Amino acid sequence: MKQRILRVLNAAGLPVLEPVVRLCAGEAPRTQLRALALTGGVPVLAFGIFLLLWSGLARGIQTKYGTVPTPGEVWTQAGNLWRDHVRSREAAAEFRRQQEEKARALDQAAREARTGATAAAEPDRGRLLERAASLAARAESARRARTAAAPTYVDQILTSLKTVFAGFLIASAVAVPLGILCGLSAAFRAALNPMIQVFKPVSPLAWLPIVMIIVGALYTTDPADAWFEKSFLSSAITVALCSLWPTLINTAHGVASIDRNHMNVARVLRLGAWKRVRKIVLPSALPLIFTGLRLSLGVGWMVLIAAEMLAQNPGLGKFVWDMFQNGSRQTLAQIMVAVFTIGAIGFLLDRAMILLQKSVSYDGAAA
Amino acid sequence: MTPARLELRRIAKGYGPEGRRVEVLRDVSLSVRQGEFVAVVGYSGSGKTTLVSILAGLLAPDAGLALMDGCAIVGPGPERAVVFQDYSLLPWMSARENVALAVDQVFPGWSRTRRREHVERHLSKVRLDGAGDKRPHELSGGMRQRVAVARALAMDPRVLLLDEPLGALDALTRASLQDEIERLWEEDRKTVLLITNDVDEGILLADRIVPLGAGPGATLGPSFEVDIPRPRDRKAVNHDPRFKEIRKAVLGYLLGPGRRPAPATRSVPEPEEARA
Numbered sequence: 001m002k003q004r005i006l007r008v009l010n011a012a013g014l015p016v017l018e019p020v021v022r023l024c025a026g027e028a029p030r031t032q033l034r035a036l037a038l039t040g041g042v043p044v045l046a047f048g049i050f051l052l053l054w055s056g057l058a059r060g061i062q063t064k065y066g067t068v069p070t071p072g073e074v075w076t077q078a079g080n081l082w083r084d085h086v087r088s089r090e091a092a093a094e095f096r097r098q099q100e101e102k103a104r105a106l107d108q109a110a111r112e113a114r115t116g117a118t119a120a121a122e123p124d125r126g127r128l129l130e131r132a133a134s135l136a137a138r139a140e141s142a143r144r145a146r147t148a149a150a151p152t153y154v155d156q157i158l159t160s161l162k163t164v165f166a167g168f169l170i171a172s173a174v175a176v177p178l179g180i181l182c183g184l185s186a187a188f189r190a191a192l193n194p195m196i197q198v199f200k201p202v203s204p205l206a207w208l209p210i211v212m213i214i215v216g217a218l219y220t221t222d223p224a225d226a227w228f229e230k231s232f233l234s235s236a237i238t239v240a241l242c243s244l245w246p247t248l249i250n251t252a253h254g255v256a257s258i259d260r261n262h263m264n265v266a267r268v269l270r271l272g273a274w275k276r277v278r279k280i281v282l283p284s285a286l287p288l289i290f291t292g293l294r295l296s297l298g299v300g301w302m303v304l305i306a307a308e309m310l311a312q313n314p315g316l317g318k319f320v321w322d323m324f325q326n327g328s329r330q331t332l333a334q335i336m337v338a339v340f341t342i343g344a345i346g347f348l349l350d351r352a353m354i355l356l357q358k359s360v361s362y363d364g365a366a367a
Numbered sequence: 368m369t370p371a372r373l374e375l376r377r378i379a380k381g382y383g384p385e386g387r388r389v390e391v392l393r394d395v396s397l398s399v400r401q402g403e404f405v406a407v408v409g410y411s412g413s414g415k416t417t418l419v420s421i422l423a424g425l426l427a428p429d430a431g432l433a434l435m436d437g438c439a440i441v442g443p444g445p446e447r448a449v450v451f452q453d454y455s456l457l458p459w460m461s462a463r464e465n466v467a468l469a470v471d472q473v474f475p476g477w478s479r480t481r482r483r484e485h486v487e488r489h490l491s492k493v494r495l496d497g498a499g500d501k502r503p504h505e506l507s508g509g510m511r512q513r514v515a516v517a518r519a520l521a522m523d524p525r526v527l528l529l530d531e532p533l534g535a536l537d538a539l540t541r542a543s544l545q546d547e548i549e550r551l552w553e554e555d556r557k558t559v560l561l562i563t564n565d566v567d568e569g570i571l572l573a574d575r576i577v578p579l580g581a582g583p584g585a586t587l588g589p590s591f592e593v594d595i596p597r598p599r600d601r602k603a604v605n606h607d608p609r610f611k612e613i614r615k616a617v618l619g620y621l622l623g624p625g626r627r628p629a630p631a632t633r634s635v636p637e638p639e640e641a642r643a
Contacts, residue, residue, distance in 0.1 A: 261455040264425055267443040269472045269522075279468060283459040 002027075016040060069333035074340075077333035085152035092149060103139040110135035151314060157341065160315035163232055164304045164349075167239025168297050174240070175247035175296070176289060180281065182248070183255020200245040204238055204303040208310055211237045231313035238307045243300035250292025254285030290357035297353055301346050316342060370437030372558045373399040373422060373526055378431035380417055391417050393584040395431070397577065399526075399560060404552055406561040406569030407587070408617060409579030409625075415562045416452065418579070419530040422560065423449045435526065445473045448524035452531045454515045456503040462514045463499035466490060466521050473522045489521040490514075492551065509540040513547070520551065529561045533568065542601065545571060549598065566617050570610055571599055578617050580625030588620040 002025045009017050019036040023029060051071045058068040069077070113132035117125050151159070182189045215234045221227075262284060266276050282289075308317025316338055323334045375397045381390040391414040399405050409415050420426040421433050424443040433440040435447065443449075456465050467486045474482060490499050493513040503511050512532055519527055529548075533541045549572055552559060563569050569576040570593050578588040591613050595604065604610050 259455075261451055261453060262457060264423075264443070264449070264451065265455050265457070267425060268423065268447070268449055269445055269469055270443070271472060275472075280457065283457070286459075 063332065065327060065331050066329050069336060074333045074336045077330055078337045080330075081153040081334065081337060085154045088149050088152045092146075099142045099145050103142040106135050106139035106142065110139065153319065156314065156316050156319045157345070160304060160308065160317070161345070163235045163313075163315060164239055164297070164300050166232070166236040167304065168243060168300050170236060170240035171244035171296055171300065172247060172293060175244040175292070176251055179248045179251025179289070179292070180255050180277065180285070182252035183285065184281070189252065189256075196245065196248065202242075204242045204306050205310055207241045208234070208238050208307050211241065212311060231311065234311060235304060235307050235313045235315065239300045239304050242303040243296040246295035246299060247289070247292035250288045250295070251285060254288030255281055258284045287357070287361045290353065290361060294350060294353040294357070297349050298346060301342070301349060305342055370434070371398040372401040372403070372436060373397070373560065374432075374434040375422070376432040376434070378421060378428045378433065380414070380421060380426065380428050390584045391582055392586070394586050397587055399558060401558055402556045404559045404561070404572060404574045406563055406573035406576045407579050408563055408566050408569045408576060408621070409585065410581045410621070411564055413579050413582045413585045415564075415579060416530055419449065419528050419560070419562055422526075423447050423528055445469070445522045446525045447528060448519035448522045448526070449528045449530060450512075450515045450519045450532045452534055454503070454511045456511055456514055456518075458503050461500050461502055462495060462506065463490065465503075465514055466518045469518045469522050485521060489517040492520065493517045493547065507540075508536050509544055512536065512544060516548070516551070525558065527557050527559045529559065531562050531564065534564065541568075546601070548572060553597070566614055566621075570595075570613050570617070571601060571604060576613065576617055578620045578625055580621070588625050591616055
């Protein structure tokens with residue numbers, strides 16, 4: 001039991017909790033307490049000092065929106081944002097319930113009109129049927145009605161997550177195959193290398209306008225029946241353009257540095273190209289591919305916030321920008337909440353990638 | 368007269384750029400009959416791995432001809448199975464999958480059941496019945512080498528090339544694997560070329576032992592027939608006068624004519640070092 005919990009913790013990248021488990025199992029309490037003090041106590045202490053310094057310094061800085069908020073004020077603001085979200089969801093649910101009631105009443109009236117029509121004679125009959133049809137149509141539109149409430153903080157987080165994953169998927173779908181080709185063929189590598197070197201350092205802020213213009217020109221589907229919104233697409237593509245490089249470079253490196261003896265085995269067996277990639281190249285490059293994917297997701301998350309800010313595309317970046325433009329007394333605290341949220345989500349994404357890597361790589365190592 | 372199973376005619380091979388080129392093998396000729404077990408014994412770094420790589424078709428010689436059954440060797444293939452020095456098992460596959468990869472590739476026409484039985488038979492041939500599901504890193508060095516041998520034998524090759532297969536093992540494991548190799552060879556008498564740096568190992572296992580002189584520009588010395596009757600008992604053979612005689616002759620060549628005073632500044636790279 002203990003061993004199993006420890007394995008899960010280790011796989012999840014949370015070996016911090018290991019002493020707690022061992023302590024609960026009653027194993028060498030003194031050693032475990034010392035380990036706990038180091039892995040748990042020291043970080044908590046350091047964070048405490050950070051918060052103290054922050055509160056101490058914050059009071060002294062006067063901005064046009066008041067003093068810099070203390071940790072406590074930021075915490076309150078986080079609570080406010082959450083309550084706003086809950087209230088907004090409740091209001092939306094209430095609105096839907098009212099609409100549903102209204103629709104039911106209209107449906108009822110429509111049914112009565114139709115029943116009346118079967119009994120009535122001609123001029124009345126046509127009029128009643130017409131009335132029933134219009135009542136049914138109104139019921140339908142009542143059911144479809146949604147509140148036009150502004151997206152809440154949680155909505156912005158979800159939008160950002162969706163966008164970063166879409167961008168990350170596009171980037172991976174392009175970078176992994178290209179990386180494999182680069183790693184396998186010196187000619188391919190020579191062909192792509194200059195482009196990689198030149199485009200890699202380009203800032204997302206430079207890509208964004210190009211992407212927006214091109215998406216605007218090519219993605220002309222009627223917004224009513226489009227699968228994606230334009231803003232979503234341009235953010236995701238910008239994320240992809242900026243985040244595909246680490247995956248591409250690491251994949252190429254992983255494939256190029258395959259153990260020569262493993263390739264010799266493939267040659268002696270005369271494995272075909274596809275089988276060689278599947279049985280030898282991919283598994284052996286997987287740890288490095290995942291290192292690249294992890295870096296890419298991290299870059300993508302940073303790029304996304306910047307892209308959303310600049311393009312006013314929905315998401316956390318837009319939230320930060322809107323707060324900045326509002327310029328109320330809460331501005332700074334709200335932006336700080338966003339900073340912590342962005343950091344925490346970035347951290348969780350990284351952990352998730354480590355978990356994924358450990359579950360598919362043969363050596364189980366986190367690079 | 369039927370052509371030799373394996374033949375090297377005046378092979379030369381060197382590494383490095385023009386001008387600073389180091390010749391590893393020079394004027395190497397060797398002929399191996401079908402069903403013969405030949406051991407090539409030499410110093411480390413004398414070009415033994417290069418010799419095997421040329422026979423396997425993994426390297427092309429600079430000069431000379433490498434032939435199998437009278438046809439030039441132009442590339443690697445499963446009819447010349449190699450047991451590599453460092454086992455070269457794929458670490459993401461279990462022992463069984465490593466063998467099965469070879470079997471599936473070499474016998475695509477067989478039914479799935481037949482291929483599976485073939486894999487199992489070869490795993491038990493090298494006494495790994497219980498370890499089929501283990502990954503290489505869960506196996507000891509000796510067991511890994513057994514998997515590599517099983518993979519090579521399961522390909523049913525015409526020639527088995529063993530490149531210092533026991534070099535990385537401790538003395539006791541080495542001894543037990545030597546017995547294993549002799550047993551396996553007795554079973555189907557394949558043509559085997561064994562590369563080793565251990566003269567006793569060569570004499571114990573082979574029909575014929577050929578010393579490879581020190582490099583650079585190593586070449587093969589005279590062949591010594593090992594006419595000690597099989598099965599050879601490793602405990603008794605040490606006192607066999609014929610064994611002592613052959614060992615003396617082989618060592619005599621390696622320490623005498625085969626020992627070239629190498630220039631002090633230049634060591635001869637094995638292929639692995641040459642590419643670094």
